[in-house]
Amino acid sequence: xxxxxxxxxxxxxxxxxxxxxxxxxxxxxxxxxxxxxxxxxxxxxxxxxxxxxxxxxxxxxxxxxxxxxxxxxxxxxxxxxxxxxxxxxxxxxxxxxxxxxxxxxxx
Amino acid sequence: xxxxxxxxxxxxxxxxxxxxxxxxxxxxxxxxxxxxxxxxxxxxxxxxxxxxxxxxxxxxxxxxxxxxxxxxxxxxxxxxxxxxxxxxxxxxxxxxxxxxxxxxxxxxxxxxxxxx
Numbered sequence: 001x002x003x004x005x006x007x008x009x010x011x012x013x014x015x016x017x018x019x020x021x022x023x024x025x026x027x028x029x030x031x032x033x034x035x036x037x038x039x040x041x042x043x044x045x046x047x048x049x050x051x052x053x054x055x056x057x058x059x060x061x062x063x064x065x066x067x068x069x070x071x072x073x074x075x076x077x078x079x080x081x082x083x084x085x086x087x088x089x090x091x092x093x094x095x096x097x098x099x100x101x102x103x104x105x106x107x
Numbered sequence: 108x109x110x111x112x113x114x115x116x117x118x119x120x121x122x123x124x125x126x127x128x129x130x131x132x133x134x135x136x137x138x139x140x141x142x143x144x145x146x147x148x149x150x151x152x153x154x155x156x157x158x159x160x161x162x163x164x165x166x167x168x169x170x171x172x173x174x175x176x177x178x179x180x181x182x183x184x185x186x187x188x189x190x191x192x193x194x195x196x197x198x199x200x201x202x203x204x205x206x207x208x209x210x211x212x213x214x215x216x217x218x219x220x221x222x223x
Contacts, residue, residue, distance in 0.1 A: 034209060036152075043202055044144075044152065046211035054209070087152055091208035095168045096142070096154040 002026050002090050006099035012107040017078045021102045023071045023088035032092035033071045035064060038101075039084045047086070048073065080106075109133040111141075111203050111214035118220045119193050126189040127217045129203030136184040137161040139206045143177065143188050146216075147199040157207045158186060193221045 003026035013019050023033065031051045036044040048056050048064045050071055056062075061076045075082055083106050088099040114128040129141060143155040156167040158177040165177050176189045186203055201217045204210035 032208070036210070043213035043216050044204075044210075045213070046209055049209060089152075089210070094157075094166050096157075096207070098144075098152040098154065101151045 001095055002029060002093065002097050004088055004090055004097050004099040006086075006088055006102050008102060009100065010103040010105065012105050013078055014107045015078055015080060018074065018076045019078060019104065021073045021075075021086055021088075021104075023066075023073070023099050025069045025071075025090055025092075028068045029090045029092035031067045032090055033064075033066065034089045034091060035073045036087045036089060036098075037082075037084050038087065039081075044087065075104075078104075109205065109212055111205060111212060113201075113203060113214040113217045116218045116220070118222070120223055121194055121221055123193050123221075124189060124191045125193060125219055126187055127201055127203075127219070129186040129188070129214050131184045131186070131205070134205075136179075137181060141177075141179070141186040142204045142207055142210055143175075144202045144204060144210070144213075145199040146202070147196075150199075153199075155188070155201075160186065190219075193219075195221050197221050 005024045033050040035047045037047045038044040063074045085101045085103045087101050110132050112130045117125050137160045140159045142157045155171050158165045160179050174191050178187045198221045204213040
């Protein structure tokens with residue numbers, strides 16, 4: 001199975017800050033990497049994908065980059081509603097695997 | 108709008124079975140598979156398996172291969188997850204989600220509590 005490792009596991013930031021969350025795959029997955037946002041008590045929501053043909057409705061302050069084994073999710077100008085847990089997920093091969101999550105908290 | 112609505116909370120004793128439903132609406136059911144993911148309290152997301160709704164082909168995480176069965180009923184556009192021989196560490200919220208690569212949307216989740 002492909003192991004997905006996120007860093008950091010938790011992060012404290014303030015409204016208006018820029019944060020970067022990284023995700024590393026144990027082997028190359030091309031651009032088959034997705035990001036999910038999970039707010040407290042809610043189901044996860046697909047946020048973005050590294051695949052170029054993915055159409056997203058998320059605000060432009062969210063951006064993704066990377067290919068192969070290393071990926072980043074960048075959130076610029078943090079808003080209150082962005083404080084949540086973020087998961088990366090590889091869809092390159094079965095079994096689908098998720099990172100352990102990054103909890104983004106208000107400082 | 109595209110929506111997945113799951114069945115309600117389940118409380119089971121160890122050794123019992125549970126069957127959770129996931130009713131789809133707002134799209135052609137057989138055009139997308141259904142994935143199942145669980146999340147123990149305070150923990151991360153764990154993919155359990157996927158079923159192709161047009162032909163019932165399945166793919167399970169090895170951990171669940173022997174205890175989980177995924178099925179569908181195309182007449183009611185509903186997917187099901189059945190888990191047998193429940194243990195206390197199966198206590199979690201179980202989610203269905205449309206598709207296999209880009210999981211969206213997700214159902215609201217079904218809490219399953221396994222306790223004697």
